[in-house]
Amino acid sequence: MISEQAKQRMRELAARYPVARSAVMPALYIAQAEEGYVSRAALEAVAEVLNMTVDDVESVATFYTMYYQRPPGKKVIKVCNSISCYLRGCDALVEQLERRLGIKRGETSPDGRYTLLTVECLASCGTAPVLQVNDAFVENLTPELVDRLVDQWEAEFQAEGQSQGRSPAGAGGC
Amino acid sequence: MPELIITKNIDVPGIDRLDVYRQHGGYEALEKALREYQPEEIVELVKKSGLRGRGGAGFPTGMKWGFLAKNEPRYLCCNCDESEPGTFKDRMLMEKNPHQLVEGVIITSYACRVSTAFIYVRGELAYAARQVQRAVDEAYAAGYIGKNILGSGYSLDVIVHRGAGAYICGEESALMESLEGRRGYPRLKPPFPAAVGLYGGPTVINNCETLSTVPAIVRNGADWYASFGTEKSKGTRIFCLSGHVKKPGNYELPLGTPLRTLIYDEQYGGGILGDKQLKAVIPGGSSTFILGADKIDTPLDFESVAAAGSMLGSGGVIVMHEDTCIVDAVLRMTEFYRDESCGKCTPCREGTYWLVQLLERIEHGHGKMSDINLLLDICDNISGKSFCPLGDAATSSITSSIKLFREEYEYHVREGCCMVGPKARKPVAAAL
Secondary structure: OOOHHHHHHHHHHHHHOOOHHHHHHHHHHHHHHHHOOOOHHHHHHHHHHHOOOHHHHHHHHOOOOOOOOOOOOOEEEEEEOOHHHHHOOHHHHHHHHHHHHOOOOOOEOOOOOEEEEEEOOOOOHHHOOOEEEOOEEEOOOOHHHHHHHHHHHHHHHHHHHHHOOOOHHHHOOO | OOOOOOOOOOOOOOOOOHHHHHHOOOOHHHHHHHHHOOHHHHHHHHHHHOOEOOOOOOOEHHHHHHOOOOOOOOEEEEEEOOOOOOOOHHHHHHHHOHHHHHHHHHHHHHHOOOOEEEEEEOOOOHHHHHHHHHHHHHHHHOOOOEOOHHHOOOOEEEEEEEOOOOHHHHOHHHHHHHHOOOOOOOOOOOOOOOOOOHHHOOEEEEEHHHHHHHHHHHHHOHHHHHOOEOOOOEOEEEEEEEEOEOOOEEEEEEOOOEHHHHHHOOOOOOOEHHHOOEEEEEOOOOOOOOEEHHHOOOEOOHHHHHHOOOOOOOOEEEEEEOOOOHHHHHHHHHHHHHHHOOOOOHHHHHHHHHHHHHHHHHHOOOOOOHHHHHHHHHHHHHOOOOOOHHHHHHHHHHHHHHHHHHHHHHHHHHHOOEOOOOOEOOOHHHHO
């Protein structure tokens, strides 16, 4: 369910635009932040607030790559696959990430921790190769940096598991 | 080091904050514009400066503003949907010096009698969007945006709008569709946005770098700006240098600076990675034609790059050294256009998939010699026949690479592997 608070934020946004439906993209971001992806509830909430049909909202949501159609992992790792990152060796880094995370590109780990994606140009060609972890850029990637990143993510999940009084294995159960 | 205009203060600590921006002359141009110029006079000033759009097409900015229909309300869309492979200047301008952009947006809006301006920021650039939003908020609080700006009687609203992942939304009509809350499909032109644009009103659409240049022109004058660059390509621009160079990055240079200077000068690219030989350069982002190493002395201005057989485009200079398999590199660029085709028109939607299939089978050693001409034939049936320029863009690297490096394609077909690079077949002695 989308909270009333989120719907109120959508209404405020819609009021800023000359035409309310212009707010459909920011509204989808708000709904996705609550649900983790563009769920049926997210589509219905946006449609209700902006006075659109659910199909109409869905047609927008499915066009843009940043709205998730399924729940992604807690860390969504997007590795740039475009020409400048390719010239600076991104392919080997993607393979390294596949090995370390135990998933192929396009997949989400069964424990829900990671989604690994290859994406098109991230506008960081001068610091290629580059990846994004959720919204944060990591630039000038090297094999050593990728290893350090994965170690850091694992440590974060472990700490999170302990703080919740569960073992990391338990936290990662399918 | 030539004089810098747009990136002059880019590394000043805290320049992204209003107080520091003002300490370095920020918003003086806006005050001058409102105090000393009628809107039409600013349009004339920018026409006289010779500023041309920095997003890709290079259309004269003042002339574009002059085309706006007289009816109201009018809109301004600042295009910060930077997604062209090889281009990364707008991200820097937004993240590091967002007030310069916002000041440019306000002056342009005043010049074009716009009452609502939009800054459309590429979705993936979340930090850049936050920086621009904060600059807009600070500008509202300081009275630079809102009602009766600085007591001039002019009022403006600025809305920062974040995209959500679609290269096509950098195309101006698709950007407007997206802003109106729909899928980013390009619109049929004419009518052009200057006549019928956002919400049906006259609309001016300019790139982030273009609008970031406007404050300096108003502050220093048209003649000052026109003293940089060449006769037809005035001013400076940011060249985004990437690929096989020692020092990739953004470098602001006067238009007309030789490609060799950008790539080899120690102040800029510093030469080819690993001191290898230069093989090819893409001068204006992946949508432009590849140039061979023999074009290294081409001056980087609109006319000279066109004469050399390509386009200055978005200023994304991508360098490839001798170990680059051209088929693999072109495959990578074609995959981009396949993935980013919006799907509205058949030549682009179907053609880009077909191109990738053919390139894949050539690259992986299963191609036929006739595939090379088939690639050219498909390109001919996409270029100029698709709804928007994405189709043309998808074909540039293919046609130019076959023209320049046909023997590499033929080697792939004949030998079943790359001619150069890590996937080239090792000599038998080395394999033993």
